[in-house]
Amino acid sequence: MTFKTVLLxxxxxxxxxxxxxxxxxxxxxxxxxxxxxxxxxxxxxHDQGRLAVEEEYGDKVETVYVESVxxxxxxxxxxxxxxxxxxxxxxxxxxxxxxxxxxxxxxxxDVKFEHATGYQRADNVSTYSARFYEGRAVQGxxxxxxxxxxxxxxxxxxxxxxxxxxxxxxYIQAKKVNPEVEFRVxxxxxxxxxAKEAEAAKALIDAGADVILQHTDSTAPQAAAQExxxxxxxxxxxxxxxxxxxxxxxSIIDNWNQYYIDRVxxxxxxxxxxKDTWDGIDAxxxxxxxxxxxxxxxxxxxxxxxxxxxxxxxxxxxxxxxxKQDGSDWxxxxxxxxxxxxxxxxxxxxxxTGDIPQ
Amino acid sequence: MSNIDPILLLSAIIVVSTPILxxxxxxxxxxxxxxxxLGVEGMMITGAVCGFVxxxxxxxxxLGFAGAALGGALLSMxxxxxxxxxxxxxxxxxxxxxxxxxxxxxxxxxxxxGVKGPVVPDLYLPGLRDIPFLGPVMFRHDAMVYIxxxxxxxxxxxxxxxxxxxxLRAVGENxxxxxxxxxxxxxxxxxxxxxxxxxxGLGGAYLSLVRVPQWTEGMTAGAGWIALAIVVFASWRPxxxxxxxxxxGGATALQLALQASGGVQIPIEYLQMAPYLATILVLVILRxxxxxxxxxxxFHASS
Numbered sequence: 001m002t003f004k005t006v007l008l009x010x011x012x013x014x015x016x017x018x019x020x021x022x023x024x025x026x027x028x029x030x031x032x033x034x035x036x037x038x039x040x041x042x043x044x045x046h047d048q049g050r051l052a053v054e055e056e057y058g059d060k061v062e063t064v065y066v067e068s069v070x071x072x073x074x075x076x077x078x079x080x081x082x083x084x085x086x087x088x089x090x091x092x093x094x095x096x097x098x099x100x101x102x103x104x105x106x107x108x109x110d111v112k113f114e115h116a117t118g119y120q121r122a123d124n125v126s127t128y129s130a131r132f133y134e135g136r137a138v139q140g141x142x143x144x145x146x147x148x149x150x151x152x153x154x155x156x157x158x159x160x161x162x163x164x165x166x167x168x169x170x171y172i173q174a175k176k177v178n179p180e181v182e183f184r185v186x187x188x189x190x191x192x193x194x195a196k197e198a199e200a201a202k203a204l205i206d207a208g209a210d211v212i213l214q215h216t217d218s219t220a221p222q223a224a225a226q227e228x229x230x231x232x233x234x235x236x237x238x239x240x241x242x243x244x245x246x247x248x249x250x251s252i253i254d255n256w257n258q259y260y261i262d263r264v265x266x267x268x269x270x271x272x273x274x275k276d277t278w279d280g281i282d283a284x285x286x287x288x289x290x291x292x293x294x295x296x297x298x299x300x301x302x303x304x305x306x307x308x309x310x311x312x313x314x315x316x317x318x319x320x321x322x323x324k325q326d327g328s329d330w331x332x333x334x335x336x337x338x339x340x341x342x343x344x345x346x347x348x349x350x351x352x353t354g355d356i357p358q
Numbered sequence: 359m360s361n362i363d364p365i366l367l368l369s370a371i372i373v374v375s376t377p378i379l380x381x382x383x384x385x386x387x388x389x390x391x392x393x394x395x396l397g398v399e400g401m402m403i404t405g406a407v408c409g410f411v412x413x414x415x416x417x418x419x420x421l422g423f424a425g426a427a428l429g430g431a432l433l434s435m436x437x438x439x440x441x442x443x444x445x446x447x448x449x450x451x452x453x454x455x456x457x458x459x460x461x462x463x464x465x466x467x468x469x470x471x472g473v474k475g476p477v478v479p480d481l482y483l484p485g486l487r488d489i490p491f492l493g494p495v496m497f498r499h500d501a502m503v504y505i506x507x508x509x510x511x512x513x514x515x516x517x518x519x520x521x522x523x524x525x526l527r528a529v530g531e532n533x534x535x536x537x538x539x540x541x542x543x544x545x546x547x548x549x550x551x552x553x554x555x556x557x558x559g560l561g562g563a564y565l566s567l568v569r570v571p572q573w574t575e576g577m578t579a580g581a582g583w584i585a586l587a588i589v590v591f592a593s594w595r596p597x598x599x600x601x602x603x604x605x606x607g608g609a610t611a612l613q614l615a616l617q618a619s620g621g622v623q624i625p626i627e628y629l630q631m632a633p634y635l636a637t638i639l640v641l642v643i644l645r646x647x648x649x650x651x652x653x654x655x656x657f658h659a660s661s
Contacts, residue, residue: 193574198571
């Protein structure tokens, strides 16, 4: 409190000295979110990153955000408005904002953009993502060990590379520890719609799944699993600790804080450059939420060992020999998938059933 | 296909169809009274948010359902007063009510996104629940499933076996004649509209308190429009209404069950279209059903 008051006083003094300049020196950072801040999942974590930026830089930055922005023309409108209101840096935090980001970036070459999980860049557009598939591999191991029906349900959002990569990574690990395992994927065609997600989870449970993995952002599947009883789930994007120790036995947590602090810092210093960042467990961008006691000790140990091995680079979740779903060769013995293939992944690995909707 | 357990699928259908059944039975009464209220979606979503807010505040899902019914009925009175007293156009007012309800619910629901609501327990029916096949399909649900069916039965009784019900139908068939006979057309219609609002509210609350159970903006996702279609599908008869609701609920439940069963050969997009295609088909094929004579026509005692 007092510290803040001192800072405020200092800023006021500077303001007096330099006149209106002080106002303009404040770096304005905008965020657009695909869901509500209160989703306790994906968007919540991005907002935590925004708060971390405010904490780090205090009065040097001003942050604004718009939540629940639909992917499409609305996003472009919101972005344009943000840019017109003087934002210096804008984080667009969903894959579907890609086109809108590129279009608006072209119109405002002086504004810098950071697009999450995309692949198109420009001089003023960076991309960043986390290697969620590393966390998926750890989940896959736990899922494969824990399932008794050998049916694992997976709620997919949209059939895009990021989601397909997660399904493959989880399946490869699950299959490794449990050759009998079978994955059932339901596409919800939404990132955040508790009603649809709950229906999907229930359908999967009805089909015999006793483990549910989700790539959608609400806690509705957790609630459905809790109601069904003997079903386990994993927190997605955020910790979802409300549902621990069961059904939620672990989680993948996206931690954007450091990245956001670094990038805002770069704008303040004037060292910002367009680049592509893809960090995983080792950089702390992907965290594995606490594995609860519902998981046997030896499984927990194996999961943590895998996590450490991935972090140290000793193990890559996509290591050959691996074949594609149609039986064609993909990776030879010991070969590791390259980032370009992973970034554009549009195929299932051998053993997964069902088609990826085109 | 072979992987789908018919018992679980049928049981899912009954649950999935409950919210649309509730909303549709309310609208059926409204339309039998000669009023076309296209605001079902708006009243449902308002009921969903009112129910969730009351239930989390009090910890009682039953008070939540009561609050939802009240919220839906209050909102429907906006429509009632505008169309019955000020003689505004029913179609336009109904559409406006949907838009208004969606906005109002988003406002009321601020701060409730991601909040965990109270749990609605399944009703334990000893004996009945153990009947082979029928038990797991019909008798292992929460109380609202049975309340919805009970409301349908009571509406049928009311419309066909009571004097008040026949008066309501008379008002819907020919409001001038009913007025000439001394019946209070406007008062009766207002009561029917309030009942419709309350039922839609219950349907919405079933989504936010039982099905999901959480609050999200726009969570009814078109259920209100399906309810309107079911009323036409049922040719304004309560018995067929149940059938229609199960058919529509069935399309949704089957779509998910097929995906979850693995090895689906039909592209998912077709499955996701299915309920809406069914709606259109039903509307085209079942033109045979005759609508109440005064449906959607404005009434003024002077005319």
